[in-house]
Amino acid sequence: MKRYDTVVVGGGIIGVSLAFELRRRGQSVLVLDRQQPGREASWAAAGTISPAPDHESLGIAALGCESYRLYPEFAAAIEKASGESAGFHPNGAMELFFDPDNESERDRRVEEIQNHDVAAEAISLAEAKVREPAIGSATRATLWIRDEAYLDPRMITHVAIAAALKTGVEMRGNSDVLSVLVERNQCSGVLVADAERNRAGRLEIRTGEKIAAHNAVIAAGWRSGEIGGVESHAPTIPVRGQMVALGKVSGAPRTILRSSLGYMAPREDGRTVVGSTLESGAAEKHTTAAGVQKILNAALTMAPGLASAPILETWAGVRPDSPDHLPIIGPTNVEGLFIATGHYRNGMLLAPVTAKYLAEWITTGKPSAWFEPFSPLRFAAASDAFTAGEGPKKGHF
Secondary structure: OOEEEEEEEOOOHHHHHHHHHHHHOOOOEEEEOOOOOOOOHHHHOOOEEOOOOOOOOHHHHHHHHHHHHHHHHHHHHHHHHHOOOOOOEOOOEEEEEOOOOHHHHHHHHHHHHHOOOOOEEEEOHHHHHHHOOOOOOOOOEEEEEOOOEEOOHHHHHHHHHHHHHHOOOEEEOOEEEEEEEEEOOEEEEEEEEEHHHHHOOOOOHHHOEEEEEEEEEEOOHHHHHHOEOOOOOOOOEEEEEEEEEEOOOOOOOOOEEEOOOOEEEEOOOOOEEEEOOOEEOOOOOOOOHHHHHHHHHHHHHHOHHHHHOOEEEEEEEEEEEOOOOOOEEEEOOOEOEEEEEOOHHHHHHHHHHHHHHHHHHHHHOOOOHHHHHHOOHHHHHHHHHHHOOOOOOOOOO
8 A cells, every 4th residue: 555645635725735845845745635626715715815914813913924925935936836827916905994984993904904014004095096096986094005915816726736746746536535544643544435425425434445644634624624533623614705706897996905895806817806705604605695795785885997897707615714713733632643724714825834834844843833823732622621521611612
């Protein structure tokens, strides 16, 4: 039986970026995915690469800033390996405020962003309309975030997959990982089934294939917690996000626009991608009338010129959340078993930092201080305490 150094479960941007880094460090790597790699949350993302914190990302602000710093190096590496462009555009973003008294809120927001060493400044409405003529008359205050970029998630995920394959990473789709294999508290691989047979209810456990590996990394998005042996380390929660793509029109924005209502990002082909909803617990990948209406209302408030744009596509993806809304990254209490999930709305942003430092940890055994707040052990400890009758500890669940 062939034995890999590391098997990565999950072929999204996190999994394939990590596999690429591990292979560059000399490891033999196999990536397993339930369907075609890159077709889940990574395929559905908006593509705004923003280290600027908001109320949902304060806990990962430092990690996001480090990942943004690493992005040009990461994009260059996968471009060189694949021979294709990753399409990373660090062109900044504009944040809009609509209430008459929002200048004070804008100033508070600028201070919050700057406190995390992200370049941002308050700008006048006149200057904002010069920089971005698409903004609407409902806008009352604006700020400019210099440290922000946009990309096409489908494109960069494709390039990352191509880079991994060309460097020697093996990939298999239609592979449903049922459980991790553990011998004397050491990970020895994973048990895999045919995903189509599993979905059809024709699976027999005894027919599962054992894949041997020294290490296993669970990067299976919101489904990570469904894998046997991982439940207490990765209690992931599905959060559906609906999206709309609008066709090219003269009134479309040329930069990222964001507000409390939503956000939009340009694409190289002239489309504008607008989002998104946050529907915790929803795992069905379909759009709804209410969701699309909410997105379009936000889009037309921010950039009224989009009113004549054709709707080219609507879709939904499912993000991986965690009970404390923070990523789950690092080793477990089973030797050789690592987790890389729970990135929620920040999978595209956090791919470079997750890949670089987790690959370093796996190959050298050197712990990374970047991941201390995101250890999978925080959930295992809470689960053990609950089982012992102590109830959930403060800060967990």
